[in-house]
Amino acid sequence: MTEAMSSDEMIRLCKDHTLYTWAKQSAVHPVPIARAEGIYFWTPDGKRYTDFNSQLMSVNIGHHHPKVRDAIKRQADELVFAHPQSATAVRARVGKLFADITPNPINTFFFTLGGAEANENALRAAKLMTGRQKILVRHRAYHGATNLTINLTGDPRRWPNEPSAPGIVRVLDPQPYKYSFGADDETRAQQNLLYLEEILMYENPKSFAAILVETVTGTNGILPPPKGYMEGLRRICDEHGILLICDEVMAGFGRTGKLYAFEHFNIVPDIVTLAKGLTSSYLPLGAVGLSDKVADFFKENVFAGGLTYNSHPMLLACAEANVQVMLEEGMIENAARLEHVMKDEYKKLAARHPTFKKGRAIGLFGMIDLQKNSKGEPLCAYNGTSVAMTEFAKALDAHGIFTFVRWNSFTCIPPLCITEEQLRETFATISKCLEVTDKYFES
Numbered sequence: 001m002t003e004a005m006s007s008d009e010m011i012r013l014c015k016d017h018t019l020y021t022w023a024k025q026s027a028v029h030p031v032p033i034a035r036a037e038g039i040y041f042w043t044p045d046g047k048r049y050t051d052f053n054s055q056l057m058s059v060n061i062g063h064h065h066p067k068v069r070d071a072i073k074r075q076a077d078e079l080v081f082a083h084p085q086s087a088t089a090v091r092a093r094v095g096k097l098f099a100d101i102t103p104n105p106i107n108t109f110f111f112t113l114g115g116a117e118a119n120e121n122a123l124r125a126a127k128l129m130t131g132r133q134k135i136l137v138r139h140r141a142y143h144g145a146t147n148l149t150i151n152l153t154g155d156p157r158r159w160p161n162e163p164s165a166p167g168i169v170r171v172l173d174p175q176p177y178k179y180s181f182g183a184d185d186e187t188r189a190q191q192n193l194l195y196l197e198e199i200l201m202y203e204n205p206k207s208f209a210a211i212l213v214e215t216v217t218g219t220n221g222i223l224p225p226p227k228g229y230m231e232g233l234r235r236i237c238d239e240h241g242i243l244l245i246c247d248e249v250m251a252g253f254g255r256t257g258k259l260y261a262f263e264h265f266n267i268v269p270d271i272v273t274l275a276k277g278l279t280s281s282y283l284p285l286g287a288v289g290l291s292d293k294v295a296d297f298f299k300e301n302v303f304a305g306g307l308t309y310n311s312h313p314m315l316l317a318c319a320e321a322n323v324q325v326m327l328e329e330g331m332i333e334n335a336a337r338l339e340h341v342m343k344d345e346y347k348k349l350a351a352r353h354p355t356f357k358k359g360r361a362i363g364l365f366g367m368i369d370l371q372k373n374s375k376g377e378p379l380c381a382y383n384g385t386s387v388a389m390t391e392f393a394k395a396l397d398a399h400g401i402f403t404f405v406r407w408n409s410f411t412c413i414p415p416l417c418i419t420e421e422q423l424r425e426t427f428a429t430i431s432k433c434l435e436v437t438d439k440y441f442e443s
């Protein structure tokens with residue numbers, strides 16, 4: 001057994017010898033994590049945090065589930081690795097399981113190591129099948145950090161990676177931010193679709209392989225699409241022979257109160273991409289789910305892509321146990337039920353805190369925006385920071401709430417095993433932390 005490490009030593013060695021993502025290294029303040037269970041994790045010094053972001057919006061079943069750990073151990077004893085051209089029992093079981101639980105006609109899966117690789121391979125499949133090169137994406141989107149996927153990303157993480165790869169066309173999302181495009185959500189969605197079709201017309205619709213969207217936008221706002229939008233995208237894709245790809249890396253696997261977020265709408269995409277909740281991040285796995293028409297194309301055409309760790313037995317065993325736990329323990333139903341509790345807690349916060357602007361939630365996929373005045377101006381600018389938001393982040397940390405504070409918003413994305421009592425308790429603590437931001441409200 002290795003000796004326990006103190007928080008200070010852990011932080012120092014990690015910072016001295018490993019590189020942190022998306023950060024100037026001198027500005028990084030990592031949370032030291034020694035163990036985790038359910039919705040909580042602990043530092044080596046024993047401080048407990050409520051994980052209100054499921055680590056990276058990904059530990060969907062909660063931490064340290066014994067059934068998933070046992071499945072990983074069993075697979076390690078049976079067969080640790082097999083090359084991607086082989087057949088294994090676990091690959092056979094998981095392929096069939098996923099075909100059974102995924103709406104038709106998605107019946108074939110290509111396994112990767114994470115979300116970006118899933119999107120890369122989804123687009124590879126779309127380009128090979130259609131013989132077209134262009135891709136339509138949106139501004140409020142994150143699709144990964146590889147060279148292609150960061151350029152498919154609309155948010156500022158793309159900027160240092162520009163100039164963009166060729167053939168990417170970007171459109172605005174259906175949710176208005178600065179400007180209002182219509183009376184209500186449904187009208188706005190229809191107007192946004194007209195605008196999207198106009199862009200396609202100028203760009204030559206027959207040159208597009210795919211429209212790639214996060215079914216529910218994740219880091220860029222937790223934005224469920226307005227009524228009619230996804231159905232409209234499906235219609236537009238069908239009219240022009242474009243493949244619809246739903247990126248469900250964050251929104252999929254129970255997060256929204258359904259196994260797949262697209263099940264909230266009346267559509268099935270041609271391709272769906274998954275990662276994160278697919279294994280609850282116990283091991284790194286991504287997947288590309290192909291509808292029959294795409295999979296059939298590759299029966300007689302080469303799928304020109306590969307990965308050493310494609311269909312890795314350990315990762316698939318983890319995914320299998322993760323899905324079983326999620327289904328057996330009713331976690332997806334729990335997420336659907338607790339959406340109402342989350343919205344009820346938003347109402348209480350709105351009544352108590354002038355800086356509370358708006359809360360959104362679909363299942364246990366939530367976000368709260370903060371404002372600095374009654375005009376609704378954000379508590380800090382897009383891609384910016386402010387003293388109020390920094391103080392708020394410190395208060396959350398001091399109260400043992402781990403969440404993702406970004407610009408003027410923060411996430412409410414707990415593991416799907418959270419109870420109503422734990423959820424209400426967490427919001428009571430968040431309410432205390434909002435007393436800090438309220439001091440900055442300009443009345």
Ligand SMILES: Cc1ncc(COP(=O)(O)O)c(C=O)c1O
Nearest residue numbers: 114115116142143144249250275
């Ligand atoms: C919607 C979405 N797509 C793709 C990715 C990339 O996944 P990964 O980091 O596993 O490559 C992410 C990661 O946050 C994501 O949220």
